[in-house]
Amino acid sequence: MQRERRPDEPDGREGVKNEEQCVQLEKEEGGEHNDEQAVVPAKLPPYSKAAAAQRLNEIPPQAPRGVHYSAPHLRTHPEGWRAKRHKKRKNLRISNSRHASAENLGMRLGFMPLTLITLTVLVVGTSVLVGLAAFRDATYHRYGQALTTLPDILPKDNLKLYDAQGELLYQSTSRGIQTTVPFSKISKHLVNAEVAIEDQSFWNNEGYDITGIVRAALENLLHGRVMGGGSTITQQLIKNAIVGNQTSMIRKLQEILLAPDVTRRFSKEEILSMYLNTIYYGEQAYGAEAAAFTYFGLQPKDGKTAAEQLDIAQAAMLAGIPSSPNARNPFKNFKVAFSRMKEILKQMRLQGYITHDEELQAIHEAQQPNFLKRGVIKNDALVASHFINYTLRELADELHVKVEDLPRSGLIVKTTLDYSKQKEILKIAQKHIRGMAAQHNMSNAAVVVLDPHTGAIRALLGNIDPADPQSGAFDVASQGLRQPGSTFKAFIYANAFNQGISPGNKVADTPLTVQMCCGLPPYQPKNYDLKFHGIVSYRYALQNSFNIPAVRLLMQTGVDESLNLAKKMGITEYNGTPNYTMVLGTLGVHLIDMTSAYGVFANKGVRVPPHAIDVALDARSGKPVLQYNKKGEQVISPQLAFVMTDVLSDNTSRIFEFGKCSALYLYSTSERECYAGNPGPVRPAAAKTGTSNDFRDNWTIGYTTDYVVGVWAGNNDNSPMVDVSGIDGAGPIWHDTMQLMEQGKPIRHFDGPPPGVEKRNVDGNVDWVITKH
Missing domain, CATH: 1.20.5 (Single alpha-helices involved in coiled-coils or other helix-helix interfaces)
Known part of the structure; x- marks a missing residue:
């Protein structure tokens, strides 16, 4: 770039001041120029680039080396510019x-x-x-199966027992009451009230409500504590049935994850039905049916369930309880419950379920003094408590569970009990014991009535004073082991007749001494009347309950054989030592076992074990869980059963000891008329009495073609009675019980002899002999 010339610096052309002078000078030096060839520089502004370019020639040529150039040597840059x-x-x-x-x-x-x-x-x-x-997968892995079987894992109904006629006998209350009913049998008012207050979008949501969850979260943050969870009805069902009710974020997330799947698997009606049948309403009431009974005393009537009878006011009151069962219990905090009820009614009106007039009418109804009516469960345990306990033990054994597991087993059990007869039998036993108490020191009795053909227990009285705090709960009939006295002789005689001995064979009723082993003193049996009766037939000896002939017979036929026969016929348990004294009833046995064993004679030799349950149904499905269908077992021959029945029903043969109109004789008139020769129609019955040593136990067991009845009488503390035998103590109770059971039934005689039984002259007596089994 052309540098600027200093003012005092010569430009090389002295005297030339402008371009015109420069042109003139060139002409003088070079001679004359042709005007046409003369180049005249354009006049340009001095600041233009073109003018600057023309001035390049104005730079003086570099002086030759060694030659002094007169022009001063100027610096290109100021001093120190490099530094x-x-x-x-x-x-x-x-x-x-x-x-x-x-x-x-x-x-x-x-x-x-x-x-x-x-x-x-x-x-x-x-x-x-x-x-x-991962949490979702873990949740489904843990609870996926529960979703599939949700109806099956819901809390089950409380156990209910019904008698043979369908009357409610007992329901367990130890773990709350619950009765599942179909959705169609629940009041629409309760359905609407629950939806209105708990889950407004229930019919349309996917099982959860994000808006409700966010609203609940904000409310919880605002109050600094958990005020609510924003759970839908579906989530509450999942919480109660599957994931548990622990208050935590994890549990809430599990609810939300599982809710859509529940909604896909079940209809809205099914979900709401499961919810309303299991939700807790306080006062140990689970589900709508139990709540309707508990708070308003409603019971099934005219084909309608209790839950189906709920009106708007009652439904609104119940709908407010589940969210806080204790605080909103109307029995305890009516004001709080009533306030919640009004809030629910308002929501029902705003959501179009009820009108304003219906809202006001419901509020007015709730303010009446008789609005609430506590329902009370009447378990008549004092009448049938021993049968109920027996049934519970049987049910637990059959289902292979513990009795403690039964209260919420969800079972409806139809039992074999004739409840009306059970109550009458209790009165009969109490009446006779009162009459014997003072004079004979007798305080208690037990009665068992069986159908020998089916084994059904029609009555089981284990104690005449179930309310007695000391001994009333003890069931002598099925749990007590008492000496049966002469009633045990039936098994010894049956064993003998089975071996070919005839009831007509003769035996000596004379003094007898039996040598015992193992250092025991000799045994000398005695008769009840302390007399000897000479030569008698076995029929006569059995019917008059002579002891010495029975001991001779046992010595002849064998102790083990007789005991084994008794076991086959139904003696499941005993205490004591089996020996020759066994014929006098020295082994302790259960009354129900003895009664069942006598039923073998009544049922032609077929044993059907006693049972208290006909059928147990699942309350929800109605399907049988347990049904009694055991077939009987032929444990003795029909021939032997016939011979024993013929002997035990021979009233004539026992006149010597008991008289012709004893309690074992089922005449239809009074005792006075009977002894006067007018017994009226007589129902055939086979029976045997027994009295243990020291008069501690009285027994009478006998049967007709319809029933077998066993009666024990004595004292709870096993103390001896005073001068009383089986015919005096247990006999009258047996007689009246049998007459009660046979009321209205036609009189039927025992069947005749089956093939293999013949009448022959035996030792001068014509009697039956078993020729073929």
């Missing part, structure tokens, strides 16, 4: 370095944290998603 330039560049480098450092620092402080934050968010987000996926 300044070096310093300037150094400073520039330093500045650039600082700028770069600042940029790097900005990168570290700006972009790097942002990158880290972004990566952190991505990692956390990915982890959350992975965690949620």
Whole structure:
């Protein structure tokens, strides 16, 4: 670039001041020029680039070496400019370095944290998603099966026992009451009230309500504590039945994850039905049916369930309880419950379920003094408590569970009990014991009535005073082991007749001494009347309960054989030592076993074990869980059963000991008329009495074609009675019980002899002989 000339610097052409002078000078030096060839520079502004370019020629030529050039040597740059330039560049480098450092620092402080934050968010987000996926999988793995079987894992109904006529006998209350009813049998008012207050979007949501959850979360944050969970009805069902009611975020997430699946698997009606049948309403009442009974005393009537009878006011009151069963219990906090009820009625009106007039009418109804009516379960345990306990033990044994597991087993059990007859039998036993108590020191009795053809227990009275706090709960009939006295002789005689001995064979009723083993003193049996009766037939000896002939018979036929026969016929348990004294009833046995064993004689030799349960149904499905269908077993021959029945029903043969109109004789008139020769129609019956040593136990066991009845009488503490035998103590109870059971039934005689039984002359007596089994 052309530098500017200093003012005092010569331009090489002295005296030439302008371009015109320059042109003139050129003409003089070079001669004359042709005007046409003369080049005249254009006049340009001195500041233009073209003018600057033309001035390049104004730079003087470089002087030859060694030649002094008169022009002064001017510096191109000012002095010290290089140092300044070096310093300037150094400073520039330093500045650039600082700028770069600042940029790097900005990168570290700006972009790097942002990158880290972004990566952190991505990692956390990915982890959350992975965690949620894992949590979802774990939830389904843990509870997936429960979703499929949700109706089966819901809390089950409380156990209910009904008698043979369908009358409610007992229901367990130890773990609350619950009765499942169909959705169609629940009041629509209760359905609407529950939906209105608990889950407004129930009929349309997927099982959860995000709006409700957010609203509940904000409310909880506002109050600083858990005010509500925003759970839908579906979520509450899942909480109660599957995941549990622990208050935690995990449980809430599990509800939300499972709710859509429940909604897909079950209809809205099914979900609401499961909810309304199991939700807790306080006062140990689970489900709508139990709540309707508990708070308003409603019971099934005219084909309608209690839950079906609920009106608007009652439904609104009940709908307010589940969210806080204790605080909103109308029996305890009516004001709180009433306030909640009004809130529910308002929601029902706003959502179009009821009108304003219906709302006001419901409020007015709830303010009446008789609005609430507590329902009371009447378990008539004092009448049938022993039968109930026997039934519970039988049910537990058959289902292979513990009795403690039965209260919420969800079973409806139809039993064999004739409840009306059970109550009458209790009165009969109490009446006779009162009459014997003072004079004979007799305080208690037990009665068992069986159908020998089916084994059904029609009555079981284990104690005449079930309310007695000391001994009333003890069931002598099925749990007590008492000495049966002469009633045990039936098994010894049956064993003998089975071996070919005839009832007509003769035996000596004379003094007898039996040598005992093992250092025991000799045994000398005695008769009840302390007399000897000479030569008698076995029929006569058995019917008059002579002891010595029975001991002789046992010595002839064998102790083990007779005991084994008794076991086959139904003696499941005994205490004592089997020996020759066994014929006198020295082994302790159960009354129900003895009664069942006599039923074998009544049922032509077929044993059907006693049972208290006809059928046990699942309350929800109505399907049988347990049904008695055991077939009887032929344990003795029909021939032997016939012979024993013929002997035990021979009233004539026992006149010597008992008289012709004893309690074992089922005449239809009074005792006075009977002895006067007018017994009226007589129902055939086979029976045997027994009295243990020291008069501690009285027994009478006998049967007709319809029933077998066993009666024990004595004292709870096993103390001896005073001068009383089986015919006096247990006999009258047996007689009246049998007459009660046979009321209205036609009189039927025992069947005749089956093939294999013949009448022959035996020892001068014509009697039956078993010729073939």
